[in-house]
Amino acid sequence: MAILKIENLTKRFGGLTAIKAFDLEIEQGQIVGLIGPNGAGKTTLFNAITGVYPCEDGEIVFSGQSLKRIKPHLACELGIGRTFQVAKPFGGSTVLYNVMVGSFCRVNDRRKAERKASEVLEFVGLWPKRNTLGKSLTIADRKRLEVARALATEPQLLLLDEVMAGLNPKETEEAIALVREISRKGITLLIIEHVMQVIMSLSDKIAVIHHGEKIAEGVPAEVAQDEKVIKAYLGDEYVFSSSEGN
C-alpha cells in the first residue's frame, strides 16, 4: 500500500508555476530518490508535503489522510519528519537539547524525552558530542543532527533534503550507511540528493523533476538512460552528439 500518494499537485508563486501536475506514489518501506536540476522544484515539493505552502490543485494523501490543508507541526505529529537543505540547528543549545525538542513531539515527560533523545543520538553516532552547542558543529555533524532531530519525532516517512551535500567522501559513506540503517528500521524515505552515485545506489525508485514537472520515474538504471533526463541535466547538444556518436 502506498504510504504517500501525490496526485496532480500544482503550486504557483504568483505567475510562476513551481510544481505542475505532479504525481508520485511511495510504497511503505521504500527509499525514493528525487532528483532534478537546481530550481526544479524539489524543495518546494517537500514544503508542499509538510504543509509549509498550501497548494492550489491536486491532492497529497499520507496513510489515508489528506495533507492538503495541514499545518507543518501537524504533519510532524502525523509522522512526517523532514530535514532542511540548509541545516537549522538551535545554535545556542546543546546537541542533546536539540534532539529532545524533537522527542517532545511524542512524550511530555522530560526524563522520557531525554531517554528517547539519547537513543537516537547513539543511533546516529552523535552521542559523544551530546554536550556540544549546535552552532559549533561541523557541516557533517549539523546534517547528522538534522536527521537525529527528525528521527526523534518518530516519523513513518522521512524527507531528507540534501543531507550529503558538502560532505567529504568518507562522511558521505557514513551518511549512506546511516540512511540504510534508517530504512532497515522500517522508515520510508524520500531523498533529495545531487550526488548521483549516492542516489543511484540507495534508491528503489527515482523520480526526476524539471521545471516543476515530473519527466521520468523508474528504477535507477532506467532513469539514468532516459533521454529526457540527460537533456535536462546536460542540455540538448549532449543528447544530439551522443546519438550521433552511436
Add this chain to the structure above:
Amino acid sequence: MNGLGRTWCWIASPKHYIGLFLVLLLLAFPLVVTSSFYIQIMIMVLFFAYLSSCWNIISGYAGQLSIGQAVFLMVGAYTSSLLFSNLGLSPWIGMLIGGLLAVVLGLLIGYPTFRLRGAYFAIATIVWAEGLRKIVENTEYIGGLKIGGAEGLTIPLIHHSLANYQFVNKTYYYYIMLGLMLLIIYLTYRIDRSKLGYYLSAVREDEDAARALGVDVRKYKLMAMAISAFFTALAGTFYAQLLLYIEPVDIGGIALSIEMLLIGVIGGRGTIIGPIVGAFLLVPCKELVRTYTGTTYIGAHLVFYGAIMVAVILFFPQGLERPFRRCYLGLARWLGQTERAEDEGR
C-alpha cells in the same frame, strides 16, 4: 531513605544550601534593617526582579521582544483598584481578575502580532501599550465609573488588614513581594525544565525548524504571553496597594517597560536567575543615584543604566547571570571540598 533524610541530604549539598542561605538573608532583612528607606529600596529591587522575570518568559525564553509590558501592570493596577474602591472587593480577588484581563489583552495583542518577527513585534507591543495608556490618560469616566484620566486614581485607605491588602508597615509589603518573587523563580525553574521551556527555546532559535519538529509555534508563543501577562498584572495590584495612588504615565508608561527589559538583558535573558541578578545589581544603584542626584539631574539614573549596559555588552554579552553562576558554583565546589577535607581529618 525516609522523606526527612532525603530533605536533609538535599539541604546538605552546598549547591542548595547557599541558595537557601540567600533566601534566609532576604527573609531576615527587615528584621535587621528597620530603616523604611532601605526597606523601600529592597521592595523596589524585588518588584523589578519579579517584573523582569515575567518579561523574561515572553522575551527571554520565547524570544519575542516585548517593550510594552507596563500595559499589563496598568491593567492589573486599575482593575483591582476600581473593584476595590467601587465595590469594596478585596484586592486579592481583584488581583486575580486583573490577571485574567491581562491574559485576554495579551492574547489580543499576541494573536495578530505574532505573525510579525523581530523588531516588528517589538514595535507592535510599544504601539499597543502606548495607545492604551493614552486612552486611559484621556478618559475621566467610563459610564459612571471614574477612572481619573491623567490625574490618576487614589485608592481609599481603609485600615490595616490583610483582606484590604493595606498595612501600616512597609515590612508586610516587603514579604508579599518576596513571596511573589520566589514564586516566579520557582515557576521559571519549572518552565525551564519542561516541554514548554524546550519548545519556547526552539521557537526563539528557529521557528521553521521548531515547526518541522511538531511545535505549534503560535500556540506556544501565546502561552508564554499569557503567563507573562498574568503575573505582570499581579504586580500592578501590588504597586497600587503599596502607593495607594496610580497614574497612567507612572504605571503604564514606556519607561517602566524599558526598565524591565534593561534589567532582563543585563541580567541574562532566557535564564532562570538572570533577571534577579540584574535587579539586585541595578535597582539599588539606581535608587541611590536617584537619591543623591534626584532633584538636580533628573534622569541621571538612566545615564547610569546606559553605562552599565555598555559595559555588560562588552564584557558579558550573555548577561551577568554567567559570572554570577560561575562564582556560585565555584563557591559550592570550594565548600564541598572543605567539608570533605574535614570529614577525612576526623
